Amino acid sequence: MASLENSILAHIDIGGERYEIVVDPDLAYQYRTGQKKELANVLVVEEVFKNFRNGERHTSSSLQKAFGTTDVYQIADRILKKGEIQLTTEQRRKMLQEKKKQIIAILMRECIDPRTGAPHTQLRLEQALEESRVHIDAFKEASEQLEEVIKALRPIIPLKFERVKVAVKVPPAYAQRIYGMLKGYGIKNEEWDRDGSLIVVIEMPAGVQGEFYDRLNKATAGSAQTRLLK
Numbered sequence: 001m002a003s004l005e006n007s008i009l010a011h012i013d014i015g016g017e018r019y020e021i022v023v024d025p026d027l028a029y030q031y032r033t034g035q036k037k038e039l040a041n042v043l044v045v046e047e048v049f050k051n052f053r054n055g056e057r058h059t060s061s062s063l064q065k066a067f068g069t070t071d072v073y074q075i076a077d078r079i080l081k082k083g084e085i086q087l088t089t090e091q092r093r094k095m096l097q098e099k100k101k102q103i104i105a106i107l108m109r110e111c112i113d114p115r116t117g118a119p120h121t122q123l124r125l126e127q128a129l130e131e132s133r134v135h136i137d138a139f140k141e142a143s144e145q146l147e148e149v150i151k152a153l154r155p156i157i158p159l160k161f162e163r164v165k166v167a168v169k170v171p172p173a174y175a176q177r178i179y180g181m182l183k184g185y186g187i188k189n190e191e192w193d194r195d196g197s198l199i200v201v202i203e204m205p206a207g208v209q210g211e212f213y214d215r216l217n218k219a220t221a222g223s224a225q226t227r228l229l230k
Contacts, residue, residue, distance in 0.1 A: 003044075004045070006025070007023060007025070007044040007045075008022075008023060009021070009023070009052060010023050010076075010080055012078065012082060012084070014066045014067075015065075017062070017066065018050060019048055019049075019058060019063075019066065019067075020049040020050070020051065020052045021047075021049070021076050021079055021080075022043065022044045022045040022049075023042050023043060023044060023076075024041060024042055027041055027042045028042055028080060028085055028087075029085070029091045032080055032081065033098070039073050039077065042076070042080070043072070043073075046072050047072065048063060048072060048076075063075060084139075092138060095139070096136060096138045098138075099142055100129060100136055103136065103145060103149055104122060104126060104129065106142060106143065106146060107120070107146075107149075107150075107153075108120065108207055109205050110161055110205045111150075111159045111160060111161055111162075111205075111206075111207060112159075112162050112206045113157070114158050114160040115158060118210075119206070119207035120159075124157065125153075125157075128153050128157045129153065132149075132152040132153055132156055133152075134149050135148075136149075161205075162205070163205055163206060164204060164206050164228060164229075165228075166201070166202050166204070166226055166227070167199070167201050167227045167228075167229055168198075168199070168200050168201075168224055169199045169224065169225040169226075170197060170223075170224045171223050171224070172195055173223075175196060175197060175198035178220065181216075181219060182200055185208070187200050187202055188200075188202065213226065
């Protein structure tokens, strides 16, 4: 845990009031990003302040009204996850890079290039994201920023959200073994044949077809039959 001299503030504003906590910069970052699951040692001072610099503390009644509790750890959890943290420049850079990676991963999975029917490469998406200069919020969920990101990317690269349905027949020797994998991709219909074969229809983002076929072929030694449904 950091000393008071090396600590930073995290805060949230509720009903016109400011609620501050004093935290370890590295541990607070790890907690915010999910790397650290417990609040142990994150708080440098186990109190909630109106203004830490002036030594002004919130009353129990004020905390109860704003958070529905006076438990400092429950309050700290909300502040760290929903409020603002005075992160270092390097921490903010890391969070922004990680958020960009998450957004690109979603685009590669959910979108295709309508000219080729294939997903864009990671490098092409990274270049387009840089060229677009779209604002990425390091603290906001990647999925919540997709609409704005796609709007900014479309003048640069063509993007199309598309889902496909694939019929799959798996021989009896592999059916039970890979059922969980198939379910993970989204089974819409399933049927077990008399000989123990498994027949399913899977609906998935078009961008994951290549990955799906690779996994299916490896898991069944190339014996599974597939057909792309219109």
